[in-house]
Amino acid sequence: xxxxxxxxxxxxxxxxxxxxxxxxxxxxxxxxxxxxxxxxxxxxxxxxxxxxxxxxxxxxxxxxxxxxxxxxxxxxxxxxxxxxx
Numbered sequence: 001x002x003x004x005x006x007x008x009x010x011x012x013x014x015x016x017x018x019x020x021x022x023x024x025x026x027x028x029x030x031x032x033x034x035x036x037x038x039x040x041x042x043x044x045x046x047x048x049x050x051x052x053x054x055x056x057x058x059x060x061x062x063x064x065x066x067x068x069x070x071x072x073x074x075x076x077x078x079x080x081x082x083x084x085x
Contacts, residue, residue: 026034
């Protein structure tokens with residue numbers, strides 16, 4: 001792991017802490033938006049994910065499976081009893 005990854009991880013932790021503090025502050029002030037915004041983000045995320053899955057299923061290119069033809073039967077050698085003596 002390099003230093004850039006550690007810095008990004010630290011920034012993510014700070015951002016989550018700040019967003020959590022803002023959410024808690026909004027709840028303590030009994031703000032409607034403190035609940036409406038996170039719920040709206042979650043709903044739109046799930047709707048977008050569901051749309052993406054449906055779009056992927058609807059537009060997938062499926063090629064029919066081509067079964068290999070069985071090889072032609074090889075000529076069988078004549079049996080010894082079939083030869084005239």
